[in-house]
Amino acid sequence: METWIGFTSAEWQAIGLSVKVALACTLVTVPLAIAAGYLLARRRFWGKSVVESLFHLPLVMPPVTTGFLLLLLLGSRSPLGEWLESVFGIRIAFSYAAAVIAAAVVSFPLAVRAVRTAMEMVDPGLEEASRLLGASRLKTFFRITIPLALPGILSGAILSFARSLGEFGATITFAGNIAGETQTLPLAIYALMQVPGKEEATLRLVLVSVVISLAAMLLSEWYLQKMKHDRG
Amino acid sequence: MTEVDIHIRRDGFTIRVNETFSGGITGIYGPSGAGKTSLLQAMAGLVMPQQGQISHQGRTLFDAATRFSEPVKKRNIGYVFQEGRLFPHMSVAENLRYGIPQSGPGPVGFDQAVDLLQLEPLLHRKPSSISGGEKQRTALGRALLSNPRMLLLDEPFTALDQQLRSAIIPFILGVHREANIPVWVVSHDLPDLLRLTNRLLLLKDGVCQGHGNYHELLEQESALSLLGHGPLLNGLEMEVRRSEPGKILLTGKGLELTSQSDGAGLKAGDRVRVGIAATDIALATGKVEGISIRNQVRGTLNSIREVDGQIVALVDAGQPMVVCLTREGMQALQLREGMPVWCLIKSVAVQLVREA
Numbered sequence: 358m359e360t361w362i363g364f365t366s367a368e369w370q371a372i373g374l375s376v377k378v379a380l381a382c383t384l385v386t387v388p389l390a391i392a393a394g395y396l397l398a399r400r401r402f403w404g405k406s407v408v409e410s411l412f413h414l415p416l417v418m419p420p421v422t423t424g425f426l427l428l429l430l431l432g433s434r435s436p437l438g439e440w441l442e443s444v445f446g447i448r449i450a451f452s453y454a455a456a457v458i459a460a461a462v463v464s465f466p467l468a469v470r471a472v473r474t475a476m477e478m479v480d481p482g483l484e485e486a487s488r489l490l491g492a493s494r495l496k497t498f499f500r501i502t503i504p505l506a507l508p509g510i511l512s513g514a515i516l517s518f519a520r521s522l523g524e525f526g527a528t529i530t531f532a533g534n535i536a537g538e539t540q541t542l543p544l545a546i547y548a549l550m551q552v553p554g555k556e557e558a559t560l561r562l563v564l565v566s567v568v569i570s571l572a573a574m575l576l577s578e579w580y581l582q583k584m585k586h587d588r589g
Numbered sequence: 590m591t592e593v594d595i596h597i598r599r600d601g602f603t604i605r606v607n608e609t610f611s612g613g614i615t616g617i618y619g620p621s622g623a624g625k626t627s628l629l630q631a632m633a634g635l636v637m638p639q640q641g642q643i644s645h646q647g648r649t650l651f652d653a654a655t656r657f658s659e660p661v662k663k664r665n666i667g668y669v670f671q672e673g674r675l676f677p678h679m680s681v682a683e684n685l686r687y688g689i690p691q692s693g694p695g696p697v698g699f700d701q702a703v704d705l706l707q708l709e710p711l712l713h714r715k716p717s718s719i720s721g722g723e724k725q726r727t728a729l730g731r732a733l734l735s736n737p738r739m740l741l742l743d744e745p746f747t748a749l750d751q752q753l754r755s756a757i758i759p760f761i762l763g764v765h766r767e768a769n770i771p772v773w774v775v776s777h778d779l780p781d782l783l784r785l786t787n788r789l790l791l792l793k794d795g796v797c798q799g800h801g802n803y804h805e806l807l808e809q810e811s812a813l814s815l816l817g818h819g820p821l822l823n824g825l826e827m828e829v830r831r832s833e834p835g836k837i838l839l840t841g842k843g844l845e846l847t848s849q850s851d852g853a854g855l856k857a858g859d860r861v862r863v864g865i866a867a868t869d870i871a872l873a874t875g876k877v878e879g880i881s882i883r884n885q886v887r888g889t890l891n892s893i894r895e896v897d898g899q900i901v902a903l904v905d906a907g908q909p910m911v912v913c914l915t916r917e918g919m920q921a922l923q924l925r926e927g928m929p930v931w932c933l934i935k936s937v938a939v940q941l942v943r944e945a
Contacts, residue, residue, distance in 0.1 A: 491663075
């Protein structure tokens, strides 16, 4: 078997896929979390608590349940799934996209929570001052609210990245365990655990998983410190 | 000209203001909770009155009848908050530039504003590393550069240390001179307001207790009872006759005064505002010989009132003067309305209000 720094190509595949899914998931989640966080932090609307509960549902639901609901919604036998396949020829379930969607849905509540808290900490008086200086809501949002909430947005992004790295239940239900396509690190670890005599290989992947998570946390910590320093 | 006729419902009471404002600096004075800030907020569009209308130079800003309210960002009203509200993630220069319209900053340019408010050394600093007074100057400059059609200052003296409270006054006067727009200053500190202007609007429990010239307001019972609570000050418009180191000769409407203030940079013909605390003036029934007090001004005692156990005497000495004295002092001199009196003022008590 071909190896590089002690890892087989199949293992590299799982590592690479994990990072790819986690990055894609973060890219999808963060803009949505910013919009949702702003809505919850700054606007009052009818049915807000229902929306809030819906946003947080994946946090408390068993991930398998989330995966199953996604399958019901987007699986090839669902109306939406059928339509996507007949019109665009796309099959979402059991694909790379499904792995990203599963990770995104599960990590979304964490990101929203972080962004919302950060935006609630932004003094509304500063947004008021911005509007008094002739700025539109859009300018105020991009030049005052977002920059001031940036530490929280960043921690939301890291949480989303880390949560996605660890995602297992929803992914295996909705995206399956297909090597090279949906088999991320936790799924690869799980698959290896089922094979007798693969203890060493399993441990190696577990270590990799720990290192990636740790690196993400350290990076965010370093960035937060830097930002704190820059702002005096 | 600004016309305000509004009712604003606040928890427990209603603020009713029906006044017409001309240009210049107007001091809005009253105890805390009188509705001063609400009035500013209604002007700026931050608060919707329940009734009435607001118009500025013929343009309607608010009209409850037609449910019209010009949005905050279009009102073009400069607002300086008590705590400055500078954007913490931007430097002083970025804060100043934030509100400059696409069409440019208006009559006062960026460099000119920086110069006027002495902000040059601060431009690259973050708001967290500058003092309270510097924050207020930055906030003043930021509002000025947004090319506002009027300027609202909410308690500009309170966020500062006692010593520095009045330090913002020369800058407010300078901004008013350069921008030539109406300036409304809300404060519960009467002496500081009077250093800026004699034109006052008095508010108490949401009701206007008087609006007009300070000295005329002192003759009204309701206004005097509000004004007499705190220390009284004479704010006089005067002209420099002669300026020497440590001694300035001032004249105005038949009144002549010597001041010991620092007159550096002043020359004959300059117009200045002068502040004299009402408690720094003594009354005598005749000219006093053998005394070190340099200013002895002859006038007529127009009225004597008592507010909070303090005797307030209004003297016409060419310019109206308000003098505070004790009941014993009044009785000893047998003061009566209409009699001639001499106002004795130490030259050190005649303080110039400088403009930036």
